[in-house]
Amino acid sequence: QKEVEQNSGPLSVPEGAIASLNCTYSDRGSQSFFWYRQYSGKSPELIMFIYSNGDKEDGRFTAQLNKASQYVSLLIRDSQPSDSATYLCAVSSTGNQFYFGTGTSLTVIP
Amino acid sequence: EPEVTQTPSHQVTQMGQEVILRCVPISNHLYFYWYRQILGQKVEFLVSFYNNEISEKSEIFDDQFSVERPDGSNFTLKIRSTKLEDSAMYFCASSDQGARQPQHFGDGTRLSIL
Numbered sequence: 001q002k003e004v005e006q007n008s009g010p011l012s013v014p015e016g017a018i019a020s021l022n023c024t025y026s027d028r029g030s031q032s033f034f035w036y037r038q039y040s041g042k043s044p045e046l047i048m049f050i051y052s053n054g055d056k057e058d059g060r061f062t063a064q065l066n067k068a069s070q071y072v073s074l075l076i077r078d079s080q081p082s083d084s085a086t087y088l089c090a091v092s093s094t095g096n097q098f099y100f101g102t103g104t105s106l107t108v109i110p
Numbered sequence: 111e112p113e114v115t116q117t118p119s120h121q122v123t124q125m126g127q128e129v130i131l132r133c134v135p136i137s138n139h140l141y142f143y144w145y146r147q148i149l150g151q152k153v154e155f156l157v158s159f160y161n162n163e164i165s166e167k168s169e170i171f172d173d174q175f176s177v178e179r180p181d182g183s184n185f186t187l188k189i190r191s192t193k194l195e196d197s198a199m200y201f202c203a204s205s206d207q208g209a210r211q212p213q214h215f216g217d218g219t220r221l222s223i224l
Contacts, residue, residue, distance in 0.1 A: 092209035
């Protein structure tokens, strides 16, 4: 059984702070890692994806991957109230499907 | 920006009836997916479709479910003999190079079984 684990939260950070979201996965064969944002009642929206160990930065977002530890994280710098949402970690391995975590609820407090 | 479109946005059906959920993937994408999200729960993979056939399916995707690409643009999910527990959001997604590439999601169809 391939599992993707996330702390469900809620995670609360003040506006302007760094939000750190974490995800672990069980399948060592996993190859691609994705972060999606989901507002209540809406569909998942792609934030970032990462394939290789290390960091990948896109604007205020940084994804970090450590395959040895089976760990992927998302950092959001200068958090804004509009970042308040549920963040979904998704992982794909050798097959043609994603496995999603349960998501971490983030609240940015003005 | 190209989008995945889904219709209807909300479907209400009596238990035992059949429903068809429709999706138009992004035009140059070759890989298509259906996911389900029960209220308050995680997004669950149902099925992936490539080259006019199912490439993978989950344990949820049993004989009650079927998918079809009836023409060059539509991708459908049929649910037969609906049950109360089929009530959920159903998301269609597409990608251009399979699950190693990001999947783009439609806005979803909220299915309510009465």
